[in-house]
Amino acid sequence: MASTIHVDIVSAEGEIFSGRAAMVFVPAVQGELGIAPRHAPLLTTLKAGEVRVQLPDGGDELGFYVGGGALEIQPQRVTVLADTALRAKDIDEAAALAAKQRAEEALKNTKDKIELAEAQAEIARAAAQIKALQRLRKTPTR
Numbered sequence: 001m002a003s004t005i006h007v008d009i010v011s012a013e014g015e016i017f018s019g020r021a022a023m024v025f026v027p028a029v030q031g032e033l034g035i036a037p038r039h040a041p042l043l044t045t046l047k048a049g050e051v052r053v054q055l056p057d058g059g060d061e062l063g064f065y066v067g068g069g070a071l072e073i074q075p076q077r078v079t080v081l082a083d084t085a086l087r088a089k090d091i092d093e094a095a096a097l098a099a100k101q102r103a104e105e106a107l108k109n110t111k112d113k114i115e116l117a118e119a120q121a122e123i124a125r126a127a128a129q130i131k132a133l134q135r136l137r138k139t140p141t142r
Helices: 093-108 113-138
Strands: 005-011 014-021 023-028 031-035 042-054 061-074 077-082 085-087
Touching: 005 023, 005 042, 005 061, 005 085, 014 042, 014 061, 014 085, 023 061, 023 077, 031 042, 042 077, 042 113, 061 113, 093 113
Parallel strands: 005 077
Antiparallel strands: 005 014, 023 031, 023 042, 042 061, 061 077, 061 085
C-alpha cells in the first residue's frame, strides 16, 4: 500500500473533509506548502486560498476553499482549522464576483486605514474563491 497521510479539514460550521491523502497542498501565510506523509511537525497560519487534497487512488484531487485559519502537521496527520471552509464545487461564483466588486469600490472610496485593510482582505478572499472555482472547472469531475 502506498504511503498516505490522514487529513482533517474543519471549520466552525463542522467537518468538511476527513480521509487519507497521498499529498496535501495548503496556502500558508509564507507561501504554498506541499505536505507528504512523514512530513516534519509544523504549526502555522493559513491565508485565504485553496487546499488541494491529492487522493491516494491515482492522483485525483479534491479542492476546498479556506478563508484563513491554522494548520497543524504531524508525521501521519494534517489538520486544517479553517476560519471558513467550502468545497470548491459549492462556491457561489456570482456572490464571489459581487463581493470582489464591492470590495474594490470600497477600496477606491475610502482613506481610513482599517477600512482599506478590510477591503483588501475581502478582495483576497473573493479572489481565492474565484481561483478555486476556476481550478475546479479545469479538472475532471470527481
